[in-house]
Amino acid sequence: MTLDAKIPEGPLAEKWSKHKFNLKLVNPANKRKYTVIVVGTGLAGASAAASLAELGYNVKAFCFQDSPRRAHSIAAQGGINAAKNYQNDGDSIHRLFYDTIKGGDYRAREGNVYRLAEVSVNIIDQCVAQGVPFAREYGGLLDNRSFGGAQVSRTFYARGQTGQQLLLGAYSALNRQIHAGKVTMFSRHEMMDVVTIDGQAKGIVTRNLVTGNIESHAGHAVLLCTGGYGNVFYLSTNAMGCNVTAAWKAHKRGAFFANPCFTQIHPTCIPVTGDHQSKLTLMSESLRNDGRVWVPKTKELAAKLRNGEIKPADLKEEDRDYFLERKYPSFGNLVPRDVASRNAKEMVDEGRGVGTSGIAVFLDFADAIKRLGEETVREKYGNLFDMYQQITDENPYKQPMRIYPAVHYTMGGLWVDYNLMTTVPGLYALGEANFSDHGANRLGASALMQGLADGYFVIPYTLGDYLASIGPKPVDANHPAFKEAEKEVKAHIKQLLSLKGKKTVDQYHRELGHIMWEYCGMARNEDGLIKAKELISALRKDFWKNAFVCGSNEELNQNLEKASRVADFLELGELMVEDALKRKESCGGHFRIESQTDEGEAKRDDDHYTYVAAWEYKGDDKPETLHKEKLVFENVKLTQRSYK
């Protein structure tokens, strides 16, 4: 099978408008004859479900939380990008496009990224119209802040809770459609499988998490808006429930998985404190606007700090190494995430880390407080500082924060074409669940933008084209394909519940996380990856023999839910490692130790790796097949990324 990304012909700036014109439309009276299934109601899913329902389609929406308002999107802190150029600082659609392509280390499609930049401006308009209370200046107009990888201020925000406000906006639009009867909402439901008939996606099988009922839902198309898979690392900044199950089941039904090894490790998170740790907490990138990152100049000073002989404030300016400012004078503390993370790791590896564990660097606000006053700093970042103090019991107004990188986001995901359709006709992927726009590294404040772009402004157009082509003939949930899928789901659950070994599901998850972090984390090499493959494969086999799963199916059973998700992570982990192994170049967040510049930066190999790796599932325990989608750059010149 050859991958066709379906990027429209023509000049970059005209592709999307031309494409929109060429897409088939569904006549308004016919829309109500179609049912669309939307799995996931985070930013991508809620915006898609609401917008499609407004157009007249019937929508069935699903989430595993008790309410759509609790999707992981709620936790996004810093902001959302848009090329509004309200600051008159030289921003434009083209600049946002360029920054995103470059930030992604030239491993994303030009056409998709340009469209994203184009619709970014509409997103802000839409959210304001819904009543999202973005930060304002005294004159009453919208305020912006700066994020990494950009030299303009284009990030819109609502204190440190931008994701919450955007999600509540999308949730309100969704609620309006639920009230109108156009969306039927199924909370506390987990999608367990995709159902295809004659090769087309026609519905899903779900488990009601309260009763355990296995149910079929039929529709004309299925949209997976199920978020990222960062929790494969066990410790990450993701919410506890984030998982790969929906995407993975779709993968097993024929949807290719793209660039699975592209993981974002966020530089500013609160360091691990002990083995009880269940998740890591992000300190928003926006803090790097005013916070300065440093470690002591020497190992000796670092050692004294660690054992409490001296305090950070005792260190004179000349004894501090503001390593990002030193190495990257033009971007300074605002270099992209992958660069900032790798540098922090380097400092720690050199023995210059701080905190009792030595696995941390400082993020210092002393200068900002001197310059702006504590009140202004509190106004800008108050809730983040409070969060930090709550967790660490240290006051960041008085002493520098300790931070360290943590897994945060997954650029990889289901392969989709320009229309957001996967390799299974009628099956779409939106938001973090797809791979499309961020290449090998995502810029801060661009995930919210992409989720809402997909849901509000892309899928309402592209889905119509497909629906018009298949026609409104009803789909029957009693079709044998549904019965067959239900049977398989039930068998899978039964098998999980039959596991009565010695180790808990969490133990397996934690072990998998260790393997992934150790060998497929911030730095990767061939030997380590080969080892990781063996370890994961052995761990997976052990899981299916020695794990212990409690309770029964016919009840709320959080242990069973977790077991089912971990089982999928154990399969995904191996594919991530395989993908990392095959890509022998470094690019963005994927750092192959074998491929670096003299200065230790990621070194791409454009001659051999300018492609999207799309993996095809071939059956249990069979190696997956790699398909390559060549990336074509007609508008930007590929250069070694430099933030100096």
Next chain:
Amino acid sequence: MMRLSILEDMKLTLKVWRQKNANTKGQLVTYKADHVSPDMSFLEMLDVVNEDLIHKGDEPIHFDHDCREGICGACSLHINGRPHGPKQGITTCQLHMRSFNDGDVIVIEPWRAAAFPVIRDLVTDRSAFDRIQHAGGYISVNTGGVPDANCIPISKVVADEALNSATCIGCGACVAACKNASAMLFVSAKVSQMALLPQGQPERYQRVQAMVTQMDQEGFGNCTNTGACEAECPKEISLSNIARMNRDYFAANIFKE
């Protein structure tokens, strides 16, 4: 993994509400938690207890949680008689064990309210909150066709005040704290956000009526101005929202006549 904490372990006695499902009776069951680090969050402490229970072949304690950073509103434990525990302005997941002492007895219960029936153990059904939002918690705009964002100037003071209201995480602590199990703080926060903003004006009175009517149908109690909701709200949503909603509600009735 290495033990990074330099602090001593604490020993605690937990009395936890266990209830198989909505149709069975529940009871408090006592557990020992012997290896509690002060650095753990409250939910991490429960994770450790649950791992022990599973090892012993017992059913783990069920509780709602997701983000574990105080924003999703999923966690909802009544700890020693107070929603989200002893500290002000935080959720259960933000509570750390250093707020307790070695040897403490901790009673953990679900939210108690007729409108929030127990599903299992500490998990309750809070879908009533969603249904109130369905009734009117929105501004009726479709996707597309809206004006440029800066065409609607809003003073910083008003925008900040609207955000203060919009900060509500929908956890239900206000209901759990109230002796009447009233949902006024929750509903008024949404009503206020929209009533403060120019975008919310066209549907202002209709919205408050629709939401209050739904609230009453869900079986929440009346507000008798005791202020427990504000005191226990993890996001410190102000009682002034209730006053604002009451004003709008009365105004709505007058306009109707």
